[in-house]
Amino acid sequence: MRVTFPRMGNSHIPLRALFESAGVEVVLPPPSSRRTVALGARHSPEFACFPLKLNIGNFIEAAESGADTMVMAGGIGPCRFGYYAQVEREILADMGFDLEMVVLEPPCTGWVGLASRIRKITGGCGVTGLLRAARLAWVKCGAVDEIESVSRKARPVERSRGAVTRAMEEALALLDDAGTVTAARKALAAGCEMIWSATGFPVDDPEPIRVGIVGEIFMVLDGFSNMDVERRLGEMGVEVHRFLSMGEWVRSNLLPKSFMPHEAREMVALASPYLNYFVGGHGVESVGGVRVYARLGFDGVVQIMPFTCMPEIVAQSVLKNVSRDHSIPVLTLSLDEHTAEAGLQTRLEAFVDLLKRRRVMKAAGRTEEGVTPL
Amino acid sequence: MSLYLGIDVGSVSTDVALIDPRNGLVAGAYLMTRGQPIRVVQEALDEIAAAATVPHEISGVGTTGSGRHLAAAIVGADAVKNEITAHAVAALARVPDARTVIEIGGQDSKIIILRDGVVVDFAMNSVCAAGTGSFLDRQASRLGIPIEEFGTIALRSKNPVRIAGRCAVFAESDMIHKQQVGHTVEDIVWGLCQALVRNYLNNVGKGKEIRPPVVFQGGVAANAGMKKAFEEALGMEVIVPGEHKLMGAIGAAILAREARPKPATSFKGFDVARQRFVSGGFECSGCSNMCEVTEIRSGDSLVARWGGRCGKWSS
């Protein structure tokens, strides 16, 4: 069995560790590229959201390199994502690929089903082996989150543009190669060191503009599909923050309730005066997230979603009020394969200009209607 | 006199403005981009050089628009700013207490909310082309009326017809239908203006607090029908500055002026109009992104290169 799974940001690092240390052969789809998008868009329904098109592209490219089993997450709730795995299986079957699809439905639909599917993939690996694999994957998952988060802090202060991003790539490669928990921890420490030294240790430390990111999790985590929003903002001197990460997702969705990160609960709680209803995906968290960022004194928030994403559209319409009430600007980016880079860059630059000018105005003590200090 | 040059390269039109140190317009040019941004920038520079009769010295150059990096590379710019900032700055130069800027150009439209002279919010259209200059041009030619008369014809309407303006395709088919039913051209054109304004306010202006003074700029602002439709829908006066077509370029020029102090301008001189630039490109094979890298050359020398996702190709 040669297992593959779709690309989503750097999630392939822990996922590969999970399967390989459980003794399963993994065929990683090549990193998403323009070819992936072209293949995916050609074979998917036009109205499907961008993540589905990318998944299809990834699966086709993985099948070309010899994968025979696809692992895909399932989902529940009002969002279309729940049936994407089935749609993808049908599309690939129609195209004549002989691939088996294993759908991992979230555990709240029943642990037994999930366990039996996992057994189906991992076959001979015993329970202890599985636990060891899960532990390595979990450590790598945390390490990826950490490396990304350090890079987001380092980027706005780097002396030469792009140095932090290059160091981050190296750090991730180092982590990907680590075969044991100890090696992974060492790689993390070395990687963070590399990223900080890549900044050239700037001495004068102006307070950068701080922007939080909320939105649909695939688009937020996948730099390829959001056209590197984090890097673009960072290179404009903005410190970017996000609560959404793989680790956060695992804690909130796979582990018992008590593991749910504090911020995740807070986001849901704070959303309730505006949106007190599960709309699917991370719609509620997007609304609450903006309030959390407002409380933390952030300068602004960027909401990222695939074009036509229902939960995020609901959030977007509510966010108008949140933004006004809390005096925090929110920029919504709705992206898909038709998004032009120039337009995205313009929006981001204009947004950052806006935040900088607001800060100057606030420092000067000028407040007028609509712009009260946070 | 020391003057400042602003260049706004959009996908449909390119405008260039020459301003004096008090932001007054000395000369301006407005041309169609026709998919040839380099050529059109050169032509516009030629026009400006010919039109600027006063003895002058260029002390700063600013560029804006989707082709801002390209223009900056070929002329040598001191400030490269996005369209939102450029349009806001220009509007404030003409209407100092402006609080809302409606900008509708050839291919896109935007709204900028200003408070106390500062941009506090903005939005740009992302998907629908209804209401932009290109769409109006097409409808005018389909109805057989020159675009310049579109607005005045609209103002002659006695019985407006309601056109579905949700999207460009519906608007067009609805107009054809209304024509077949026998409505007059005046009424249809006025109905279209109202529909486009509704569309703009629902899509671009949605959720934004529109307060007076409202400045309406961009190519479409020339259309008296659109101005009136905005005034009716908003219930307030809408100001169209005389240089409404050149506001992007004027803003870029002002930003160049503000970008000082700088030892000297990077402007390469009006001679660039006679230089031969060749744009080309290649697919980078550095990694799986396979980015399409664009480059501009002049003779043997490389003027500019951009397009990689990783920053390896940007100067």
Ligand code: SF4
């Ligand atoms: S420009 Fe950079 S990101 Fe793009 S293909 Fe080349 S190496 Fe990769």
